[in-house]
Every structure is written in structure tokens, then in C-alpha cells.
Amino acid sequence: MQDSTLNLLPPDIDLETKIVLKQLARSHRALAELKGFADTMPNKNILINAITINEAKDSSEIENIITTHDELFKAMSQFNYNNPAAKEVVNYRTALWKGYELVKANKIMTTNMIIEIQQDIEKNRAGIRKLPGTVLQNQTTGEVVYTPPSGEQEILELMSNLEKYLNDDYDAVDPLVKLAVVHYQFESIHPFYDGNGRTGRIINVLYLVLKELLDSPILYLSKYIIRNKTAYYRLLQEVRTKKGWEEWVLFILDGIEQTAEETLLLVKKINAVVDKTAENIKESLPRVYSKELVELLFYEFYTKTAYIETGLSVSRKTAAGYLTALEDAGFLTSQKIGKERIYLNKRLFDVVQEAGS
Ligand SMILES: Nc1ncnc2c1ncn2[C@@H]1O[C@H](COP(=O)(O)OP(=O)(O)O)[C@@H](O)[C@H]1O
Numbered sequence: 001m002q003d004s005t006l007n008l009l010p011p012d013i014d015l016e017t018k019i020v021l022k023q024l025a026r027s028h029r030a031l032a033e034l035k036g037f038a039d040t041m042p043n044k045n046i047l048i049n050a051i052t053i054n055e056a057k058d059s060s061e062i063e064n065i066i067t068t069h070d071e072l073f074k075a076m077s078q079f080n081y082n083n084p085a086a087k088e089v090v091n092y093r094t095a096l097w098k099g100y101e102l103v104k105a106n107k108i109m110t111t112n113m114i115i116e117i118q119q120d121i122e123k124n125r126a127g128i129r130k131l132p133g134t135v136l137q138n139q140t141t142g143e144v145v146y147t148p149p150s151g152e153q154e155i156l157e158l159m160s161n162l163e164k165y166l167n168d169d170y171d172a173v174d175p176l177v178k179l180a181v182v183h184y185q186f187e188s189i190h191p192f193y194d195g196n197g198r199t200g201r202i203i204n205v206l207y208l209v210l211k212e213l214l215d216s217p218i219l220y221l222s223k224y225i226i227r228n229k230t231a232y233y234r235l236l237q238e239v240r241t242k243k244g245w246e247e248w249v250l251f252i253l254d255g256i257e258q259t260a261e262e263t264l265l266l267v268k269k270i271n272a273v274v275d276k277t278a279e280n281i282k283e284s285l286p287r288v289y290s291k292e293l294v295e296l297l298f299y300e301f302y303t304k305t306a307y308i309e310t311g312l313s314v315s316r317k318t319a320a321g322y323l324t325a326l327e328d329a330g331f332l333t334s335q336k337i338g339k340e341r342i343y344l345n346k347r348l349f350d351v352v353q354e355a356g357s
């Protein structure tokens with residue numbers, strides 16, 4: 001069953017049905033609560049970094065790129081670490097950060113930005129598809145369910161229509177409903193040879209930031225999609241085959257509600273572990289403690305002498321002394337890799353790992 005014409009946006013149907021409006025209220029409430037709490041956190045980068053590790057891992061897992069937190073830690077801290085899946089996940093996180101910075105700075109989302117994001121994920125410059133042959137298959141049977149538009153010109157036109165829909169709110173439709181439309185449309189345009197799923201899921205969070213429903217990129221649907229993978233593929237397809245917009249929109253809105261609630265719990269947990277660690281360091285190592293030091297310890301899973309040296313503007317010797325003291329007191333565990341010593345923040349690692357499994 002194939003239908004290869006993809007309509008331009010907006011969909012010619014009233015998307016804000018009664019049941020959608022009801023769910024919208026719940027999704028907005030959960031999202032606003034998450035935003036409100038996250039806005040009060042003193043160091044948002046800690047939060048974003050920790051949460052995007054799990055998103056990078058989950059979003060890649062949907063595409064069968066599977067890795068563990070341990071492998072990720074190694075790939076992040078060792079430049080030459082050779083694990084292709086872990087590297088791809090680290091690339092995904094870089095792409096996400098880049099996209100976030102672009103949207104924050106420009107207050108607009110363009111096709112070129114989307115191309116840049118995909119290039120960062122794939123680490124190649126292929127850009128928009130130029131050759132026909134890309135098809136979408138049923139995940140289990142392998143049956144071809146949809147052939148996306150194949151000419152470069154047609155793809156570019158559809159992307160420019162999408163770009164307008166993303167940035168101009170000419171239709172006054174709720175942004176969360178529009179997010180569902182955008183995700184369907186982007187995946188159906190399928191503008192790249194590969195990376196469409198992951199790029200599309202990055203667009204989702206950037207859209208929330210663009211519409212100021214979130215300040216930091218911390219709400220991700222990937223975990224929800226993994227839990228409901230069959231429905232995700234089926235509903236994407238049924239927008240096309242059955243005009244199943246309402247069910248698709250509800251699926252995304254429900255995901256936003258559930259995920260906002262889960263993320264709020266995680267944000268609170270990360271907040272608590274940072275505070276608790278700060279308190280413990282202050283007690284047991286008062287001469288080492290500073291607020292800035294704690295922030296550096298939580299910036300990533302791991303730290304190095306050089307990061308402390310620059311971050312605190314202290315000598316290398318002082319920085320090394322701090323880290324040794326922190327390790328002796330049980331706050332960090334170190335490992336020598338080549339000539340370098342890497343210090344793992346196990347408390348942070350455990351919270352993120354637990355949330356991500
Ligand atoms: N029937 C469909 N209609 C529209 N989009 C689909 C359909 N089936 C799958 N997709 C989208 O295509 C993505 C996979 O595309 P792909 O380019 O391989 O992404 P990635 O490299 O990130 O794996 C899925 O995650 C999903 O978002």
C-alpha cells in the first residue's frame with residue numbers, strides 16, 4: 001500500500017478536536033511544571049549535559065545503535081576510544097548542543113540548521129538526498145510501506161514549506177500540536193540518506209525551545225518512543241494511510257506529558273545529588289571546597305586535572321592536589337589512561353545510568 005505524494009503544511013483538517021484540547025491542557029501543565037523547576041536550577045549546564053547523555057543513547061537505540069553508559073563514559077573521556085556505537089552517540093549529543101545554540105542565538109529554525117545538525121550526527125557532508133532509492137520499510141516484515149519524495153528540488157520545496165510552518169505561526173494552532181505535525185512531516189520528507197529519525201527527534205526539543213516552552217533542551221520523547229515503538233511506527237504510517245492525525249497528535253501529547261513528569265523527577269534527583277555532594281565536600285574537605293569546584297565535578301561524568309586548573313584558575317599542582325584529596329575521601333574514582341588520569345564522578349554517573357535504564 002503506497003502513496004507517494006506528501007501534502008504541504010498545514011494539514012487541511014481541524015487538529016484541535018475536543019479530546020486533543022483536553023490532553024493539551026494536561027501536557028502543557030506537566031511541561032510548565034518542568035520548565036518552572038528547571039529555571040530555578042543554578043547551573044543548567046549540569047542538567048542539560050546529564051539529560052542529553054540519556055537522550056543521545058535512547059534516540060540512537062531506536063535506530064539500533066546500542067551502547068552502555070560505561071562505553072559512553074570511555075568514548076567521552078578518551079579521544080581515541082574505539083567503539084563506533086558509543087562514538088555515534090557522543091556525536092548525537094554534540095549535534096544536539098550545536099542545534100540548541102543555533103536556535104537560542106537565532107530564534108529561528110532553518111533548513112540549513114537542520115542540515116548542520118544531521119551532518120554532526122553522521123559526520124559526513126552528504127546533505128539532502130540527491131539520488132532516488134530511499135524507502136521506508138516495515139520494521140518486522142521488511143515490506144516497503146512508503147517511498148519518500150525523491151527529487152532534490154521536491155525535497156527542498158517541502159523543507160521550505162516546513163521551515164515556514166516552524167517559524168511563522170500563521171495558523172494559531174497550539175505549538176505542541178504543531179510539534180506532532182512537524183515530526184510527522186519531517187520524517188515523511190525524509191530528506192537525508194540516514195539520520196532522519198535522530199535529526200527529527202532533535203528538532204522536537206529545539207522546537208520547544210524555539211516556542212519558549214522550555215529554556216533548556218531537557219525534554220525528550222525517545223524513551224517514550226522505545227516503550228511504544230510499534231505504535232510510533234504504526235501511527236506515523238496511519239497519518240498517511242488513514243488520515244490518522246488525531247491519534248498521532250494524542251500519541252505525541254501523551255508522550256510530552258509522561259516525559260515531562262519523568263524528567264521532573266530526574267531533575268530533582270540530579271539537583272539533590274549536587275547539593276548533597278557539595279555539603280559533604282564542605283564538611284570533610286573545607287579547604288578544597290568551592291561552589292565552582294562542585295560545578296566542575298558535575299559538568300560531565302568525569303574530570304581531569306587540566307579542567308580544574310582552567311576552571312578554577314589555579315596551578316596544576318593545586319588542581320591535582322584537589323582531585324587527589326577528593327579521590328581519597330571517596331568522591332571520585334580515578335583511572336590512568338595513557339599519560340592522563342581521569343576522575344569519574346560515580347554519584348552522578350549512577351543517577352544518570354539509573355534514569356537511563
Ligand atoms: N512509515 C513511516 N512514515 C514516516 N516516517 C517513518 C516511518 N517509519 C519510520 N519512520 C521514521 O524514520 C526514522 C528512521 O530513519 P533513518 O534515516 O534511518 O534515521 P536514523 O539514521 O536516525 O536511523 C524512524 O525513527 C522514524 O522516525
Ligand SMILES: [Mg+2]
Pocket residue numbers: 063194195
Ligand atoms: Mg538509520
